[in-house]
Amino acid sequence: MRLDITQNSKDHTYLLKIKIDQLKTLKDYETLMNLINSLSLEFDLDPEMSLDDLKKIAQEAKNEEADELNCSIGTEGIDLEF
Numbered sequence: 001m002r003l004d005i006t007q008n009s010k011d012h013t014y015l016l017k018i019k020i021d022q023l024k025t026l027k028d029y030e031t032l033m034n035l036i037n038s039l040s041l042e043f044d045l046d047p048e049m050s051l052d053d054l055k056k057i058a059q060e061a062k063n064e065e066a067d068e069l070n071c072s073i074g075t076e077g078i079d080l081e082f
Contacts, residue, residue, distance in 0.1 A: 001028045005035070013074030014039045020068060020082070023058050036080075039073045047078055057082070 003018040016035060023029060033051055040047050061069055061082035071080045 001031060003032070011074060013072060016071040016073070018069050020058060020061050020066060029054055036071055036073065036078070040078060043073065043075055045073070045078055
């Protein structure tokens with residue numbers, strides 16, 4: 001699985017970008033979920049998202065013919081969009 005993680009040094013936020021076609025196996029979803037959880041801890045955030053929720057979002061993105069998922073994490077919270 002290949003993904004991009006960018007940290008904005010000014011406001012210390014993170015942006016994760018992953019191509020939808022990279023999410024193929026359960027391990028891929030688990031890895032992405034673990035990264036989101038880990039980065040969220042820096043801001044004392046709880047993603048309140050399950051693995052099933054992540055799969056549903058990815059499936060919705062596929063149905064909408066989106067190319068990638070973007071997850072921003074910072075003091076404002078967690079935003080997952082496609």
